[in-house]
Amino acid sequence: MTERLENLAHVLVNPSKKATLKEAMPTKEWRSTVNAAEYARQVSEVFVLPETCLKIKEIIDSHVSDIDEIAELIQFDPVLSSRLLKLANSALYSFPQQVDSVEKAVLLLGENQVYNLVVAYGAAEAFATIDPKVIQLDRFWEQSIYCGLLAKYLGGKANLNPKDPVYLTGLLHNLGELVIIEVNPNAARKCQLGMTEQHPWQQQQQVLGFTYADCSAELLRCWQLPHRLVSPLLHLHQPELSQGIRVNLVIHIAACCAISLINRELYPLKNMLDMQLVAQAGLTEQQMQEAMDFALLEGMAILSLLNPNLFTVL
Numbered sequence: 001m002t003e004r005l006e007n008l009a010h011v012l013v014n015p016s017k018k019a020t021l022k023e024a025m026p027t028k029e030w031r032s033t034v035n036a037a038e039y040a041r042q043v044s045e046v047f048v049l050p051e052t053c054l055k056i057k058e059i060i061d062s063h064v065s066d067i068d069e070i071a072e073l074i075q076f077d078p079v080l081s082s083r084l085l086k087l088a089n090s091a092l093y094s095f096p097q098q099v100d101s102v103e104k105a106v107l108l109l110g111e112n113q114v115y116n117l118v119v120a121y122g123a124a125e126a127f128a129t130i131d132p133k134v135i136q137l138d139r140f141w142e143q144s145i146y147c148g149l150l151a152k153y154l155g156g157k158a159n160l161n162p163k164d165p166v167y168l169t170g171l172l173h174n175l176g177e178l179v180i181i182e183v184n185p186n187a188a189r190k191c192q193l194g195m196t197e198q199h200p201w202q203q204q205q206q207v208l209g210f211t212y213a214d215c216s217a218e219l220l221r222c223w224q225l226p227h228r229l230v231s232p233l234l235h236l237h238q239p240e241l242s243q244g245i246r247v248n249l250v251i252h253i254a255a256c257c258a259i260s261l262i263n264r265e266l267y268p269l270k271n272m273l274d275m276q277l278v279a280q281a282g283l284t285e286q287q288m289q290e291a292m293d294f295a296l297l298e299g300m301a302i303l304s305l306l307n308p309n310l311f312t313v314l
Contacts, residue, residue: 040218053122176215
């Protein structure tokens with residue numbers, strides 16, 4: 001364990017990677033023959049999870065994790081430590097006493113919640129340098145967090161396996177948009193919400209030949225995240241190909257609801273979602289509304305954990 005921890009002190013950062021990627025970019029728009037996997041591979045060595053996150057992910061994925069070792073690793077990263085403590089002391093959990101140490105936070109939250117926070121934090125850090133002229137990152141993460149919270153709530157109502165990482169899948173489902181913004185910002189602008197009456201994924205398919213979710217799945221594969229986290233994204237906007245797999249339906253429903261929450265006027269939910277799919281997932285319209293209320297209530301607190309510069313932390 002000591003050797004693994006000491007390795008963190010020797011992480012080398014190559015600041016030239018971003019410039020190298022930019023220099024390698026073509027000067028004109030890429031042809032539609034460039035597929036989602038190629039986009040993801042192009043950025044996978046630049047947009048990487050921070051070393052602390054990779055180490056913690058490795059420990060938890062090994063299924064022989066040690067709570068003390070996880071806590072000690074987290075303490076190597078002051079920002080991650082701070083956000084873990086804020087999460088543990090937030091209204092999301094309402095523990096009876098203040099959580100005042102990383103060790104106690106890891107113990108109380110459990111591996112799944114710590115894993116969710118670590119990967120979410122890592123993803124936010126990986127894309128922190130995205131050009132704000134092309135996208136409003138606060139709006140991007142707001143929609144992503146809504147999707148994660150909706151998936152979590154609806155997954156519970158649909159009696160999904162608690163081990164299905166629906167929250168994290170929902171949270172990361174749209175990372176492909178950030179990949180396209182980095183590689184081909186002109187194409188990304190054409191795919192922006194509000195520029196067309198088509199569903200967003202239809203516009204993405206028309207412009208790119210694939211959807212942001214397809215690119216997200218490829219990036220998460222590059223990051224070696226678990227298959228059960230990635231698989232619902234493979235046909236996210238083609239629920240007819242989900243073969244009735246409820247976890248896939250829940251993620252699709254959550255993604256549609258999240259888009260509607262961000263822009264109700266352009267994308268009213270009744271136009272976004274086939275209610276037969278809702279019934280097929282074992283859900284009701286009332287549960288859908290409850291899920292959206294839950295996401296709106298809790299979303300800002302989660303967003304402040306990913307980027308405290310955007311909102312006041314609870």
